[in-house]
Structure formats: structure tokens, C-alpha cells
Amino acid sequence: MDQPRPDSVPDPAVRRLSLYLRQLESFKKKDRRTISSKQLGESLGLTDAQVRKDLAYFGQFGHPGIGYRVDDLIGQVRHILGTDKTWNVVMVGAGNLGRALSAYRGFSSKGFKLVAVFDNDPSKVGKKLGPFSIQPLSELETTAHKQSVRLGIVAVPADNAQEVADQLVAAGVRGLLNFAPVSLTVPRGVALNSVDLAVQLEQLSFQVNLSPGPESRR
Amino acid sequence: MDQPRPDSVPDPAVRRLSLYLRQLESFKKKDRRTISSKQLGESLGLTDAQVRKDLAYFGQFGHPGIGYRVDDLIGQVRHILGTDKTWNVVMVGAGNLGRALSAYRGFSSKGFKLVAVFDNDPSKVGKKLGPFSIQPLSELETTAHKQSVRLGIVAVPADNAQEVADQLVAAGVRGLLNFAPVSLTVPRGVALNSVDLAVQLEQLSFQVNLSPGPESRR
DNA sequence: GGATGTGAATGCATTCACAGCA
DNA sequence: TGCTGTGAATGCATTCACATCC
Numbered sequence: 214m215d216q217p218r219p220d221s222v223p224d225p226a227v228r229r230l231s232l233y234l235r236q237l238e239s240f241k242k243k244d245r246r247t248i249s250s251k252q253l254g255e256s257l258g259l260t261d262a263q264v265r266k267d268l269a270y271f272g273q274f275g276h277p278g279i280g281y282r283v284d285d286l287i288g289q290v291r292h293i294l295g296t297d298k299t300w301n302v303v304m305v306g307a308g309n310l311g312r313a314l315s316a317y318r319g320f321s322s323k324g325f326k327l328v329a330v331f332d333n334d335p336s337k338v339g340k341k342l343g344p345f346s347i348q349p350l351s352e353l354e355t356t357a358h359k360q361s362v363r364l365g366i367v368a369v370p371a372d373n374a375q376e377v378a379d380q381l382v383a384a385g386v387r388g389l390l391n392f393a394p395v396s397l398t399v400p401r402g403v404a405l406n407s408v409d410l411a412v413q414l415e416q417l418s419f420q421v422n423l424s425p426g427p428e429s430r431r
Numbered sequence: 432m433d434q435p436r437p438d439s440v441p442d443p444a445v446r447r448l449s450l451y452l453r454q455l456e457s458f459k460k461k462d463r464r465t466i467s468s469k470q471l472g473e474s475l476g477l478t479d480a481q482v483r484k485d486l487a488y489f490g491q492f493g494h495p496g497i498g499y500r501v502d503d504l505i506g507q508v509r510h511i512l513g514t515d516k517t518w519n520v521v522m523v524g525a526g527n528l529g530r531a532l533s534a535y536r537g538f539s540s541k542g543f544k545l546v547a548v549f550d551n552d553p554s555k556v557g558k559k560l561g562p563f564s565i566q567p568l569s570e571l572e573t574t575a576h577k578q579s580v581r582l583g584i585v586a587v588p589a590d591n592a593q594e595v596a597d598q599l600v601a602a603g604v605r606g607l608l609n610f611a612p613v614s615l616t617v618p619r620g621v622a623l624n625s626v627d628l629a630v631q632l633e634q635l636s637f638q639v640n641l642s643p644g645p646e647s648r649r
Numbered sequence: 650g651g652a653t654g655t656g657a658a659t660g661c662a663t664t665c666a667c668a669g670c671a
Numbered sequence: 672t673g674c675t676g677t678g679a680a681t682g683c684a685t686t687c688a689c690a691t692c693c
């Protein structure tokens with residue numbers, strides 16, 4: 214509500230913020246009370262300066278000579294990311310991937326709550342997916358509004374992904390996480406992140422080819 | 432084998448290369464024969480200059496006045512990414528996520544072939560996961576060598592991920608795709624990409640909070 | 650001493666803008 | 672005319688290095 218002016222923050226910094234949070238929670242589990250930018254950076258392969266600059270975009274959270282108090286910083290970063298409040302999330306697509314995602318533990322511990330699963334396949338509607346009764350897409354808008362849902366997961370085949378995205382946006386969803394291997398179009402003001410398995414593997418393929426390794430196996 | 436000197440290519444350019452490939456294949460399906468950098472860029476929200484510069488890092492694939500021949504460019508990009516040959520891939524973790532990933536169609540059409548699935552849970556070993564018989568990790572090294580596996584997918588809980596990564600590396604795997612919500616350490620020369628659901632959702636949370644949208648619903 | 654926060658310097662990546670070719 | 676390939680210019684992000692504070 215009254216952040217110290219995230220006037221214009223580099224996008225990469227925001228991505229790293231999530232990683233910092235993950236590390237901090239892991240340090241907290243090991244009962245670390247404070248941590249320096251050097252230690253936090255090393256645990257992620259980043260420099261200390263990078264860590265300090267990233268955090269400084271959002272405020273002064275550290276203590277000279279001491280470092281950062283783990284508990285404090287966790288709270289601060291959660292607040293920055295907006296995950297100190299819980300986000301209701303819907304998912305469209307009750308296939309294999311949908312099942313896997315719906316079973317994801319730690320969804321809730323991270324500030325997200327899956328509240329409904331949709332699919333238009335008549336053979337699936339009404340069936341259970343974990344604790345969720347699969348609903349038809351016709352109920353998307355009503356459910357989304359009733360539960361103030363602002364985030365949606367697209368876990369349908371590529372062919373239907375754009376259509377589903379449109380329906381989510383129409384239902385008031387403001388951020389989409391897309392797992393279909395296709396480039397989606399969303400209106401300005403709607404956030405979009407995509408995860409494509411093939412793209413990930415292709416990146417590895419390229420990188421592995423760069424360092425050919427031991428050419429001969431004896 | 433004899434690329435025109437990928438002397439030093441910006442990392443972001445390589446990431447976009449995968450997206451270009453995806454778009455090109457989609458254009459090919461629609462029977463487009465040629466495409467300009469402008470059109471390719473627009474389909475991904477990028478500028479034409481960006482597309483041209485990215486491709487030019489690897490060679491001269493275009494034709495002034497014409498654009499790029501779709502078929503040609505698909506072949507070129509596949510060659511650059513290394514997916515013109517097939518990569519054998521192993522997966523560790525036969526839980527929900529493992530099942531979903533193993534069922535992923537288009538794995539093979541993209542140049543990857545899942546050849547084996549491993550899990551150390553005794554209640555899973557020997558069972559089937561799709562067409563795969565789940566093997567114990569003790570067989571990882573033998574299988575990986577026999578099939579010249581260089582890529583591995585980590586789909587186990589966070590607590591075991593580092594251990595599994597170490598075993599994959601020991602088995603000769605040179606690139607890891609990690610789905611566990613933890614920061615892995617790998618030796619120099621081993622490529623690593625990570626996908627963390629929580630991180631993705633946190634990015635959306637941040638972005639959605641930036642543009643608060645219609646504050647009032649009438 | 651040990652650590653942060655931050656201007657200044659550096660290093661990359663993107664965009665511009667245009668020569669040159671079909 | 673239409674479009675590529677590319678040096679030059681711009682704009683961002685990272686790193687440096689140091690004043691400052693516990």
C-alpha cells in the first residue's frame with residue numbers, strides 16, 4: 214500500500230526477488246537469524262552487490278555490520294511481491310498437467326489458493342480432481358467473481374489456449390500462467406507468464422552442445 | 432558442426448530462438464512459405480530489428496525483399512539449437528508431475544525422446560508409468576550410459592533434488608531441467624534450467640499489484 | 650571489523666537508421 | 672518497393688568502490 218516507491222524496477226530484479234524469498238525461507242528452516250548479501254548471493258550464484266542493489270530498489274532492509282534479519286526480510290519481500298495476502302487462483306484444464314499442478318503442495322504456504330478447476334470435456338465435468346469438482350467453463354465467470362479470483366492457470370492443449378485465455382480475461386482474471394506451448398495475446402494490463410517444456414529443453418540442448426565435453430569415451 | 436561462429440551470443444537471444452522456432456512451426460502449419468522479421472516479431476511482441484539481430488548472430492538466413500523461407504529457417508534454427516538430432520532424456524521422479532511430463536506429446540516432435548523413468552520409492556519401482564517401467568536409481572548410471580543420455584529431468588520433492596542432481600551428473604548427464612523448488616548446484620560444464628511454480632505465480636502477483644485495475648466495481 | 654546503500658563506471662542488449670540487394 | 676544485415680547510438684542492468692553506520 215505504501216511501498217517506498219517501486220518507481221521503476223528492473224524486471225530481472227523482480228525475478229530474483231522470488232529466488233531470494235525461497236532461499237530465505239530455506240535459511241529460516243535452518244534457524245539462521247541473519248544473513249549477509251554475500252551469503253544470500255552465494256547460495257544463488259549471484260554477487261553481493263547484485264543482492265544489495267535488488268533489495269535497495271524497494272527500501273532499506275539491512276543493518277550495516279549485521280546483514281539482513283531473515284524473518285524481517287521474508288516479511289518485506291512477501292509484501293513487495295504481494296504474497297503476504299492470499300491470492301485465489303483458478304485453473305483451466307484437468308488433464309495430466311492439471312492434476313499434477315492441483316496436487317502441488319506449498320501452493321498455499323506461498324500465498325496462493327487454488328479455488329476451482331475447469332474443463333470443457335463433458336467426460337470430465339462433474340468428476341473430482343483431488344478435492345475439486347471439475348466445473349464447465351460456463352461457470353467460470355460466476356465462480357471467478359464470487360471468489361474475487363485474479364490469477365488463472367492455463368493447462369489446456371495449445372489449440373484451446375488462446376480461447377481459454379480470453380475467457381479468463383473476460384471473467385476478470387488479471388494474471389495468467391500459461392503452460393500451453395503457444396504464444397498468447399492478452400490485453401494491456403493483464404500479466405502473462407509462460408512455461409514451455411520444449412523451450413526449456415531446447416535451451417539445455419543448446420548449452421550442452423556449446424561445451425562438447427569428453428569427445429571420446431574409452 | 433560448422434556454424435558461422437556463435438562467438439558469443441547474448442543469452443536472451445538464445446531464449447528467443449526457441450520462441451521463433453515455435454512460431455515458425457505454427458506458420459508452417461498454416462502453409463506460410465516465407466515470413467518477414469516484422470511479422471515474426473509481431474507474433475511474439477518483439478521488434479523486427481530484434482528478430483533480425485538475433486538470427487544474424489548465427490548466420491545470414493534471410494533474403495532481402497523476400498524475408499525468411501519458413502522451411503529453411505526452421506531447419507537452421509533446429510540446427511543451431513541442436514534439436515535436428517534427437518536427444519535421449521531420462522526423468523527422475525514418478526509422482527504426479529512425473530506422470531504429467533511423461534505424457535507430454537510433442538516431446539518427440541521437438542527432438543527429445545524420454546527413454547527411462549526412475550524413482551526410489553519401493554512402492555513405485557517396477558510399476559508402469561505410461562509405457563515406462565519405473566526403475567530404481569541404482570540403475571541410472573547403466574541405463575544412462577547405454578543410451579547415451581545427456582539430458583535429465585528432476586521431478587522429485589525439494590528435499591531429494593540436490594541428491595538426485597548429483598546422481599544424474601555422476602551418470603554423465605550434462606544438462607538438467609529442475610522442477611523442484613530449490614536452488615541446485617551443479618559442476619561447471621553442466622547446464623541447468625529451473626522451473627518453479629511458486630516463482631512464476633509470485634511474478635504474476637507482483638505484476639498484477641502494479642496495475643491495480645478498476646478499483647470499484649459498480 | 651563487518652556489513653549496508655549508492656553514485657559512478659562499466660558492460661550488455663536493444664533499437665535506430667541506412668546501405669545494399671532482390 | 673520491400674526487406675535483410677549491420678555499424679552506431681542509445682538505454683538498461685551489473686559491478687565497482689567507497690562513505691557510512693553498528
